Amino acid sequence: MTKPYGAMSIAELAALIQTGAVDPLEVTQGVLADIKAHPDKAIFVTLTEERAVAEAEASSKRLKEGRSLGLLDGIPIAWKDLFDLEGMPTTAGSKVLKAAHPAAKDAAVVDLLKQAGMVAIGRTNMSEFAFSGIGINPHYGTPHNPRSTDEPRIPGGSSSGAAVSVAAGLVPVAMGTDTGGSIRIPAGLNGIVGYKATRGRYLMDGVYPLATSLDSLGPLCRSVLDAVWIDAAMRGSSVAPVTRQPREALEVVVPTNGVFDGAEPGVVAAFEAAIERLQKQGCRISRTAFPAFDELPKLMAQYGPLVTAEAFALHRQKLAGPEAADIDPRVVARTRLGEKTSLADYIAILEARARMTAETEALIGDRFVAMPSVAHVAPPIAPLKADDDRFFATNGKTLRNTGFGNFLDWCGVSIPCGTGDAGMPVGFLLSGKANADGPLLQAAMAWEEVIRG
Template identity: 80%
Template sequence: MTRTFGAMSIAELSALIQMGKVDPIEVTESVLSGIKAYPDKAVFISLLEDRALAEAQGSSKRLKEGRSLGLLDGIPIAWKDLFDIEGLPTTAGSKVLKKAAPATKDAAIVDLLKQAGMVAVGRTNMSEFAFSGIGINPNYGTPHNPHGKDAPRIPGGSSSGSGVAVAAGLVPVAMGTDTGGSIRIPAGFNGIVGYKATRGRYAMNGVYPLATSLDSLGPLCRTVQDAVWVDAAMRGLTVPQTARQPARPLDIVIPTNIVFDGAEPGVVAAFEAAIERLAKAGARITRLAFPTFDELPKLMVKYGPMVTAEAFALHREKLSGPDAEEMDHRVVARTRLGEKTSLSDYIAIVENRARMIAETEALIGDRFVAMPSVAHVAPQIAPLLKDDELFFATNGKTLRNTGFGNFLDWCGVSIPCGSGDAGMPVGFLLSANANCDETLLQAAMAYEETIRG
């Protein structure tokens, strides 16, 4: 076959494998070769060649004996460097964890997808300790956005390598984590699908944390259907249970405050064109202000961000010792801000958060929320490396739209909806209240073609 297996959707590749048109061993060898031949060596931190080939051989044997484990049997997957892989230290994109004890077993999610027959091919690069929406990593290099033709552009973070691995056609799916936008941002910047599940939808055992009150998981892939298939396996289901048609016509709320502030005209145009297509397809569109969107920045100024408080608690020993010298200075500076949040401040954040979630749920009801995944396209890397002030300002703006969803405990899907400046991809973010994942995925799958245009 001349087509690259890594550039296929899960559904497309699964059909070939299940029909016996291609063998999982051939697929895995081809994917590993493609990764090795890819000129950007910063996408993967490590390859899992021996494991991948052993898992592919197991899949091949099952299929020949008529014992397929289902739709995902033989499908290659890449894992963000936050997930425990048995026998290897989990380095979280950092040099300081290279000497950590190897994991004694796979993370729970890694094991579940192995049980579904998926083949783990490698670990993808990321922002150090998952603490940036930009994706720059001085330890392992910064993966370049494959759409950046004029100059190297950021991949988005923190699941930078996962986003690029899929967008570059190296793997059909890669796993990410999302604490402030770390799945939806790389998906938006790289023109692929990224699904952030409701926090707590999946087992978190063996996943290196950033801020447990905000951390969530999900796949980066080519289509919403692919995300639905992986989501089912991540919950231990043998077949997906998400219906293809939504139970009701799409009912969308678009926030009128904050999320369009400073947005690039190209991003707004691509988003509004998608909204127009949805309206023509019968979707109901409402525009209104979200009071919590105005309140959250003020809350962060008063008490500090929840994420920095929890990240500081996690990393305080590293920050007070020699490890800090080996860490990305931008990650160190941002994490140290959490020291300013006192216990009483943190309790105030938690209490306000519960109230704000309840108020926003009442405002949204059973509707979906739509906005651009990021208010700008992926910027060039070089200026951000030269200027820390520009880096932090860009990071804040990059995380802004998606960050609301983490704080308010939403689930969300970023779907490509067109292009903006320099022909770079624009993401359309469709979100729903906590634990409305099934209705969100159902709607996203039904309207994906309309959103893409």
């Protein structure tokens, strides 16, 4: 073996398991051992070792009897601390949920991937209540971006541990959630692939919410093909409905407003280099202003963010009681802003959202949208911990590009496209309108190598 099992792609590891070159139990034991030996103890909140071994043994038995459940049988997966795992409380990165009742059953998508033979390794760390794009957690520690060579840098949030567990080579895939960028941001900052599905593409039973009108799910992994396989299994299919086709030139529109404001030169250079590679391969690139990108900040200034209003409605009882003292003060401060959004304001936001989404879909047509996943590379952790103003300003900028897609109900894939300052990864975000997941994944799979360069 030339590299750890957790550092392999799903496709690479599946080939070894399905041919009998390695046993699922050996894979699981190796992955667990590597996680325990890893110096960053903030990546995982807990390991589900007993469950993982039992699932790996069952997979091993099936394979020896010629009863493989498919390409995902025996593949380890880590779950963000928002997904119910039977017999465990779901803590959502928070101390106040430690005493919650253990889940009576797995979340629906956890069960679907278990039926596909996947092995649940453990729960990954996250921003508390999924309410930050930075990934800092004062309760369980902050996972360090493994791509940093100079000083500890942020992992991105809120699926911080999920992204780092893959980028550090500990697991081939981890599951995240995305309300304002929580899959695509850490994928971009850690140099891996992150796929955010259209909201509603998967069953949400047993997934702890943040804002139900924005919440979506998706995997963090090493390739678009890996994401395609996971997507199929999460929809209950044993065969991926997304197939490779002869590569056709993409039609891509790049927004000229909003997404490049204050962007680091290194990020812009890496993104534009990827655009140039696509153009050289015959892809048609156009650039235009998106009116919604100018209107959304004004809408938020007038009524407050949609996510904040819904997060306050979810957590208002905690904020009114003694539990508030045990919640990250920055999460408390941001959530309490939602109290200012009246019911009339909330309805006005939803009405504007429907109109802006329709207008933007008409503007896009059948094209895909491309922009940098994040306007900057992962910044150092220490200054953000020390300065509230700096934290909130950086958080807003980190969430900006991806947040447009959540508000407009897009699906999106972040693919590594180069490096920026300090040699840190830059993500190329390719997005499609609602329910264009199949065409998006097909296009991303076909053009991934060109985007990566």
